[in-house]
Amino acid sequence: MRIRATVAAVSALSGALALSALAAPAAQAEEPAASVASYRAAVAKIRQAAQAESGSQRAGARYDLDVTFSNFKIAKAIKVGTTNHVATNVSYTLTHGADVDITADDFITDPIIYRGSHTSPEARLLGNKPAKCTVTSATTANCKGTIDVYPGAAAHELINSNAGTWHAAAEATAFNGQDPAGENYDDSKVGYKGQDGLGTTLVQRHSKLTVDASPEPVKKNKTITITGKLSRANWEDNKYHGYVSQPVNLQFRKKNSDTYTTVKTIKTNATGNLKTTVKATEDGYFRYVFAGTTTTPAANATGDFVDVQ
Template sequence: MRIRATVAAVSGALALSALAVPAAQADDSAASYRADVAKIRQAAQAASGRAAAEEGKPYALNVTFSNFKIAKAVKVGTTNHVSTTVTYTLTHGADVNIAARDFITDPIIYKGSYTSPDNRLYGNKPAKCTATSATTADCKGTIDVYPGAHELINSDAGSWKAAAEATAFNGQDPEGETFDITKVGYKGQDGLGGTLVQRYSKLTVNATPEPVKKGKPITVTGKLSRANWEDNKYHGYVNQPVNLQFRKNGSNTYTTVKTIRTNSTGDLKTTVTASVDGYFRYTFAGTTTTPAVNATGDFVDVQ
């Protein structure tokens, strides 16, 4: 499983605050709290089949998650940080103090299975929760993606599932000499929904000659490309159907003229007959791995 480079590099010592409170609240950057939460999560999942009282396992925290909402698609390019807002409802028992400094909850999206994912993505910071009753809270977090840090590979594009987790450290320091994991509460819940993580797409168009005589051919070229998460460049999207559309000058509506397919390098080329002034554009409907995109219309003056 691939994890954020800054998180992987942090040591337990760096993840602790001077007050022995997990650094989620002492310094809420990803590198300061993720390592401690991961330790608890891994222990809980590894011991999932054991007796609840067995040493080495956090106790089951009395919380549940619902009303998980995330964008239908997260569009990720080659270098820019992408942040997507997530909201959900947290319901907890009266014994759970969600206002404690060392109570942490956050959303997760994952590829593959929840307990053994191919990849996971989180937010830079824990979610912030606002109590709506004595036992419920509305929580708001983010999923943050850094494609330039090689968090994703091309095969990751497509459907991801959603989960949320909560950890109550209850004053326990995972790096302390007296750390007792059985006093830490943890709950992870999957099956909360999902989203598409897509390779950002680009589409160009160029109609020539300009101007052109009525009845003469117009050549319309372009290129459909998408982000490659493994070399941080854009490459042509091969053998994809793309619509050529035309909008008459003075109109607000584009009409499809024909459908062609990209070639082996993602390039497009076709010809039409000049009739009236207007704008040509290419439009791509998108796939599960790549979002829909429209080229900016190119005006042709027909004389």
């Protein structure tokens, strides 16, 4: 199970420094008792305990926080390559009871996406920093956060089978002055609420598509060969590999036109390569177009100009 360690929050102290003085008296605020990582790690443990509960049996001592989440908005798809960090904005509405102080320094809320079961996910992703909430009434707030993805050998957050539909959830934790790094930390005074079923998004293996038409120039009505390749990110070896047996459209655009027209549809071979022939009748651009799948986004090759003489 690949679930990001909560200590990742240490790398994003900006915007979350208010958490660093959570449990310290005002006079001692310059020497915080706990770090951002301590609070994020504590949230992870509380989440795990809450999700382990069955029926009336409680696995954790924390109490149920009076909050709910709605209006969860996230991109329809998150395209992830082999190396670059990907950050996706998320927004949602948080509704809470009158006794919940969401403006407290030690109140934390996060958006989450997960693959598989909410209680036992095969993978889970969240943001580097807690979401920021803007109060809109005595009991509601608009919250904005991110989902941060780090592909690559070092992070190894994703494997290829993770591509596809992910589900959305959100959580909130009120520490109420409890310092998770302190000797007197009392979990029973900490409130927590997690809510799943808030929406879905696609996490996809980024795709690339190329095209090459030859020979150039070519005499009118002579045959030209159009080659190319459709590849996609492999999250396990951090390289791009051919996407096999996928339908791809060959399209043509006249020299002075803005519109492409599909000439034919062919499939990639066992290595993701494309090859077909057409007759050259006039100057214009050829390109390959891939419509995309659940696991892999659509891709258009940049048109290759053919000079017909």
